Amino acid sequence: MKLSDKIAQHAGEHPFFTFEFFPPKTDLGFENLLSRVTRLAALHPLAVSVTWGAGGSTKERSLDLASFTQSNGMDTILHLTCTNMMQGTVDEALREAKARGVENILALRGDPPRGEEYWIPTDSRFSHATDLVRYIRSSPEFSSEFCIGVAAYPDGHADHETGEVDELEYLKQKINAGADFIFTQLFYDVNNFIEWVKKVRQKGITVPIIPSIMPLQTYASFLRMTKLAGTRVPPSLMEDLMPIRHDDQLVKDYGVDLAIRMIRKIAAESDIPGVHLSTLNLEVSVIRILEELGWAGGPLHPTNRLIADTTQESASRVITPHCATDSAATILAMSGPQTEGEAGKGELNNAVGWDDFPNGRFGDFKSPAYGNTDQWGSTGLSRKQTLEQWGNPKTVDDLTQIFLLHLQSKIATTPFSPTPLSPESLMIFPHLEKLTRRGWWTICSQPAVNGAPSTDEVLGWGPGDGYVYQKCFVEFFAEREDVDKLEQKVAEAGNGWVHYFAGNVQGECRTNVSEDGRNAVTWGVFPGQEVVQTTIIEKESFITWKDEAFSIWAEWASFYPPDSPERQLLEGIRNRRWLVSIVHHDYIDPDALWTFLFSKEEPLV
Structure with missing residues (x-):
């Protein structure tokens, strides 16, 4: 079902929520993510989104993951970047999404053209997200098939030196091209977001705005992600984090509480219909947030209850100067029978109980969180x-x-x-x-x-x-x-x-x-x-x-x-x-x- 229709029909007691997942880089990590997605599906998100690597680098895994979520009853939003895509790749991706029953696309520019004047366009039709939206809407093959979302940046675009007025104009162009909804980049300054929403509405943009909330996992990953996204960090937030920055568990607990406070304030003071939870392929924080908000939809499945009740969870940190991906793996809670596997009987390596802290490049290749966690598919180079x-x-x-x-x-x-x-x-x-x-x-x-x-x-x-x-x-x-x-x-x-x-x-x-x-x-x-x-x-x-x-x-x-x-x-x-x-x-x-x-x-x- 198209997300715009689901939003229009939503009549719950609280705002809806959606989840975001990315395809892990290894086969076993991908396999274990499917179990995690199935458990989180029991919370009844309105939809889930699946990210798309820069230049289509995760194309096959993204499509496979979207096929799994869609076929298992979760309306899926497939991210799709348009720059550095080979000729015909956009058409191919849209056809494959359609064949899998996917009816929602998040249209993104992706990485800027690499090398600028030395870059040879792979498809001159696509330089910006607006081009992708306009192309889908003008295509007899795709126009009526997809509900289209676009990205917005309450704190400004990390790659742009333009001001807020220009950013709002770019957003307006994407909506005029035919976009149906807006997902925001992550942010932590709620007051700024609420004022930004008012400016968007004053611009004549009336489509649903869905804020992306990314719970803190560790202090190091928080610093890296906010730097990459160009996120504004309120001084009060840094003051809260400084005394606990070396205790990953306290940072994660704080991240859950912060997300709850952000969501409650946004719901009370803006017209947002729901929130988008960027899971980083993790589940414990998401479950705790929804439970505290009273949005979990009744008693959790015993598996999720076990995870949600875990108070002393695994923790790790960024250990190297390289941060190409965020991954770590560890088990501190587990349900169901153990099975013998490659690591041997008795090792706690069942993915049911995992909740991973970002840990630099190296982690456990079995982890559902093993891979690139950048929200919009950027490589970070310019x-x-x-x-x-x-x-x-x-x-x-x-x-x-x-x-x-x-x-x-x-x-x-x-x-x-990168640091x-x-x-x-x-x-x-x-x-x-x-x-x-x-x-x-x-x-x-x-x-x-x-x-x-x-x-x-x-x-x-x-x-x-x-x-x-x-x-x-x-x-x-x-x-x-x-x-x-x-x-x-x-x-x-x-x-x-x-x-x-x-x-x-x-x-x-x-x-x-x-x-x-x-x-x-x-x-x-x-x-x-x-x-x-x-x-x-x-x-x-x-x-x-x-x-x-x-x-x-x-x-x-x-x-x-x-x-x-x-x-x-x-x-x-x-x-x-x-x-x-x-x-x-x-x-x-x-x-x-x-x-x-x-x-x-x-x-x-």
């Missing part, structure tokens, strides 16, 4: 940032200098690390610098930790009164001959303590980890709980990230003119280098990995 921070590299030494400047905090980011070097990585700065000067460009790392208090300002995570542990690992780009030497040294001198993965853009993957092996490299011990494993490195997640990392090299190259020295260098690096991840299992000795890499006997570096 040509302006490229030229301002990374200049015009023409040689390998130029690239080495860029990675060194980031380590030395002289530039804020690299294409692989400054973390305080945790600063603890192993001399080793990272030595590797990078060698030409092994480090992009991800963590020091060994043996029982740091969970309240430690640099290393701590999770609830208070616990202890956290981690094995040292480092990740870098290196030449094939370096991989050969590393592989030989691990075999001769690793003594079972060192595991590695190495892969290239051609699809080759080398490792000394067994096919079903998994390395838990971060875990925590907290009173009254199972041991919590929040970061796991294994083959499927490494390959998933490896493919993404090499696509970043390609995108970086696209910012420079064809046949330029910069593009030739970056494309050559992409085609020639390997991504290497290496971990040492001796977490008692903080220098174990570095001693292995830098030993005087046949040193690698």
Whole structure:
């Protein structure tokens, strides 16, 4: 059913709610998400939305997920971006959505054209979301088939330098082109949102406005997401978070309370008909919010009750300078029979009880939350940032200098690390610098930790009164001959303590980890709980990230003119280098990995 019709017919005692999901990057994560979606469906959302990766990068998984939700009785809103789509891809996506019974599309621009003047349009019909709305509405094939939504930005568009007046005019153009409803970008300044709604109405826009609410999960992920979205953060919110920022459980509890207060105020002081809950593929916070609001529609299913009653949940944190995806996995509550699986009988790895905290790139590949959580499908790179921070590299030494400047905090980011070097990585700065000067460009790392208090300002995570542990690992780009030497040294001198993965853009993957092996490299011990494993490195997640990392090299190259020295260098690096991840299992000795890499006997570096 079309969302506009469902909204018009909605006559409940409270505003409606919708859920947003994204397709996980791994097959097992996708499979486990289906169970989570089924449980959340018992709360009776008016509809659910499924995100679409930049340039159609998640096309198949997005369509598969939308097919599942639609066929299981949940009216589905499929996000669809229009830039960087291959010729005919929009038509193909619309036809496939129609074939799956999907009647609602959220029309988005997606990433801005990469490389600007060097970018060759893949389909000249689509440069903005307005173009996509107008195209669907003017198409005899699609015009009557779809209800169309568009995005709006109460805090302004992160990619635009235009003012509010221009943003409202852009929104008006999308509505005039034929849009039926509006989803907003995430926000936390409710007063500003309420005033923004009034301005939208004064502009003559009368379609339903549905605010997106994203509950806080961790302090680090909150900072990253708000920066990415250009979200205005009220000073009072930061004042509340500062004293609890190192206790992930308290931050998550605060996030639930904040969302409840936001929704109640919005419902009382604006004409919104419902709210859109951006779940990040998590369920505990969503269930708690709806229960507290009294919107859960009666007693919860026992499975959801168990999850909702979980007060000491799993927690994790961003552990590396790289944040390409947000994922973590852990179980602290569980219902139903355990089954034997790849991890063995007795391990609490049933997805029923999972609720994951964002945890940087690495997590558990089984997690329903393993993947890209960006709400609108952006990669986060821009040509302006490229030229301002990374200049015009023409040689390998130029690239080495860029990675060194980031380590030395002289530039804020690299294409692989969208934030400054973390305080945790600063603890192993001399080793990272030595590797990078060698030409092994480090992009991800963590020091060994043996029982740091969970309240430690640099290393701590999770609830208070616990202890956290981690094995040292480092990740870098290196030449094939370096991989050969590393592989030989691990075999001769690793003594079972060192595991590695190495892969290239051609699809080759080398490792000394067994096919079903998994390395838990971060875990925590907290009173009254199972041991919590929040970061796991294994083959499927490494390959998933490896493919993404090499696509970043390609995108970086696209910012420079064809046949330029910069593009030739970056494309050559992409085609020639390997991504290497290496971990040492001796977490008692903080220098174990570095001693292995830098030993005087046949040193690698």
